[in-house]
Amino acid sequence: MDTDAILALLDGQYLLILGAVLLIIALVAIIKLRGSVHQLGQEHDQLTRRLDTLWHDLDAMHQDDTPSLSGKSKAPTTSATPDTSPELLLAERRLFEGLWPVAWALHDKVGGFLRAVESGDPHSESRLAARNAALEMRSQINRSRPFFDAEIEGILTQLVDIEIKAHLTACQYLDQRQSNLGVSSEGSDVRESYRNKWRQLYDREANELINHLVSAMRKRLVRHVP
Numbered sequence: 001m002d003t004d005a006i007l008a009l010l011d012g013q014y015l016l017i018l019g020a021v022l023l024i025i026a027l028v029a030i031i032k033l034r035g036s037v038h039q040l041g042q043e044h045d046q047l048t049r050r051l052d053t054l055w056h057d058l059d060a061m062h063q064d065d066t067p068s069l070s071g072k073s074k075a076p077t078t079s080a081t082p083d084t085s086p087e088l089l090l091a092e093r094r095l096f097e098g099l100w101p102v103a104w105a106l107h108d109k110v111g112g113f114l115r116a117v118e119s120g121d122p123h124s125e126s127r128l129a130a131r132n133a134a135l136e137m138r139s140q141i142n143r144s145r146p147f148f149d150a151e152i153e154g155i156l157t158q159l160v161d162i163e164i165k166a167h168l169t170a171c172q173y174l175d176q177r178q179s180n181l182g183v184s185s186e187g188s189d190v191r192e193s194y195r196n197k198w199r200q201l202y203d204r205e206a207n208e209l210i211n212h213l214v215s216a217m218r219k220r221l222v223r224h225v226p
Helices: 004-064 086-119 124-147 150-178 185-221
Strands: none
Touching: 086 124, 086 150, 086 185, 124 150, 150 185
16 A cells, blocks of 8 residues: 555544544533533522412412401401400410510511512512511411400401512512513503502501501400409
């Protein structure tokens, strides 16, 4: 075999090897790229599931054992006068001593979240704190339901409902602000409507229910006085 034939054969093998190496490099790059896309997709799905779980929990609390509301708080029906034995009075007082801090914590934490949203301050921690306070209040109501007066139960249930509505309205405000609509005049009008709604819910209806709860608890605790 002459020299030219040998060189031609070597050149052909070199090009074949080079092509194979380039193909392998391309395949590795594609695999890494697909892995990165898959990882980003998983992280996005996890974030979406977390947000869906939050909304599901709040909606479940809203719908679970909550009386129908037409936008205004209705005064609960007062139950019949219960037994006023000292033992029952003491037990009810201890129950109220456990319920009131939880109810006030819910009102306070929701208010903190709303103020952070309105002022543009960081709100992630206050948002989670308000959500957890609502879960704790609902749990406390469910545990204590057999032991307190129906009027107190009605006030507490309506209070949780109103606080959750205010919280969800502020969440809608945040979602809308982050959307493309948020840069338009229409988006500004929508945000203002959300702001007015949570102010109505929290500053008026929730505050009225808090005061009503205090009055009802006091009335229950002093009913044995002649």
